[in-house]
Amino acid sequence: MSFSKTLTHWYSINKRQLPWRQTTNPYYIWLSEIILQQTQIKQGLPYYEDFVTTFPTVFHLAKANEAEVLKLWQGLGYYSRARNLHAAAKYVVDELQGVFPTNYKDLLKLKGVGDYTASAIASICYNEVAAVVDGNVYRVLSRYFGIYTPINSSKGAKEFKTLAQELIDVKDPATFNQAVMEFGAIQCKPKSPDCTICPFNNSCYAYSNAVIGELPVKIKAAKVSKKYFNFLVFLTPNQTTVLEQRQGKGIWQNLYQFPLIESEKGLTHRQLQKELETLDVLKGKNFEVSLYNKDEIVHKLSHQHLYTQFWIIEVDFNIEGAISVSEVEDFPVPILIGNFIENFNF
DNA sequence: AACCCGGGGAG
DNA sequence: CTCCCAGGGTT
Incomplete structure (x- = not known):
């Protein structure tokens, strides 16, 4: 069985029901992706609900004052996300008649949307074959393939992006992308994952070599x-x-x-x-x-x-x-x- | 390529 | 305590 097949099969059984998985409306997908940057689902979920309720469309969001947006964002951190979110909403309304870009390249033009988020929206909403690479993907791929390149180096970023793009299911990129991330979040966890129930435990490099705890490799941050x-x-x-x-x-x-x-x-x-x-x-x-x-x-x-x-x-x-x-x-x-x-x- | 930006939760 | 999180912008 291929990497992709095993993964998406696991996903079909283990995925969580989440509000943004009930839609492919780019406004809601975008909102969820920005909120979930560097943020765990448990923490981001109530904020997503608040934003959807307060700003049901991109027009509502664009019409708000920045202070209102920041107020709703209060407590989530990385406040540039909120400022960029608001700026991007205004851009979509004022320059694009409220219609979101429909491909990776144009999505990148939105403030606050980088490689990860553009790939996520393009694949989930438009089935574009654009692989996402986030913290989960780094962990899953580094362990499965035994890759020791530091994930927070430019070399690592390129290497993992290339690998993910090779592995992605070109027939269903949306499911593949979400499956890798969900797999990383639930099964291939950072600490003490239960590898005995993992569908990859007969082919995973890190498990075979008992180096789960060493991967992924990350360059140490400076002292606080x-x-x-x-x-x-x-x-x-x-x-x-x-x-x-x-x-x-x-x-x-x-x-x-x-x-x-x-x-x-x-x-x-x-x-x-x-x-x-x-x-x-x-x-x-x-x-x-x-x-x-x-x-x-x-x-x-x-x-x-x-x-x-x-x-x-x-x-x-x-x-x-x-x-x-x-x-x-x-x-x-x-x-x-x-x-x-x-x-x-x- | 290096640095900056929050806050919470797990172990 | 330490580490991680469904990253992006600026310099």
Whole structure:
């Protein structure tokens, strides 16, 4: 039996029922694929439901404000996905009369759609023979064929893409693509897969040679850096506080936050007091500072750990541009801020 | 080719 | 703790 036949047979028996498997409408497939980038199904599923309900068509999505889209995305991470999603929706509506591109090459022109996503949509919606290569595919192929090329190298990317393109069932690329990924997610799991029930256990290189744990090979990432964040939660007499929109290129672009003082190390009450005295809003004014969280809240990202303190600053004057505390929860914020807002009783 | 971008869950 | 996730954009 061929690799493809064994795989798709396994898939026909073991696949999960998921909402985006009930359709080939490119809008829904695209939505699901963007949401599922670097995101597990369990985490992404509720967001998919929310987006489909709130924006039932690409026209609804295109018509929304970016902040609304970011708000719905809040907590999923990699917020450039949400910004690109919105931009691509506007592009499809404004330039393509609301009709999605119908092939790999044109799908690539959408913001946020790269090789993987274009291949997924082209194969699932239009039966184009375009092999997908994601984390699951890397794992399945590296183990089955015994490939030690690092998957996060350009050489590895090419090698696995070529191999997947050779293996794909040209008669049913949609099923093949989804089958490899589902197989990687359910059977050929990253850790301690049950190879005794695997349909490939008589031909898999890694199983035969007892090297499941060594594959796939990945180049180690650099060590995580530490950052120290001090958020300033102002409280004014008229029940307002200050939120700023993050500008520029970095993390959490276009999301909102409390005014931030970044420091080399965790600040003491005294050190923060000194910093505050240099701020224009507080110069020569009365204010009272208290630390909300005694222990630093550590927010862990892939490459940095954010040691965070929230400082409550009560002032006896009103601040221009401040917003009512009752509206705070309407703004899209990083989950680090969102958790604080939820716990803090304004 | 290297680096940046979140957050959650499994083991 | 460490590792992984149905990746893409920018430089």
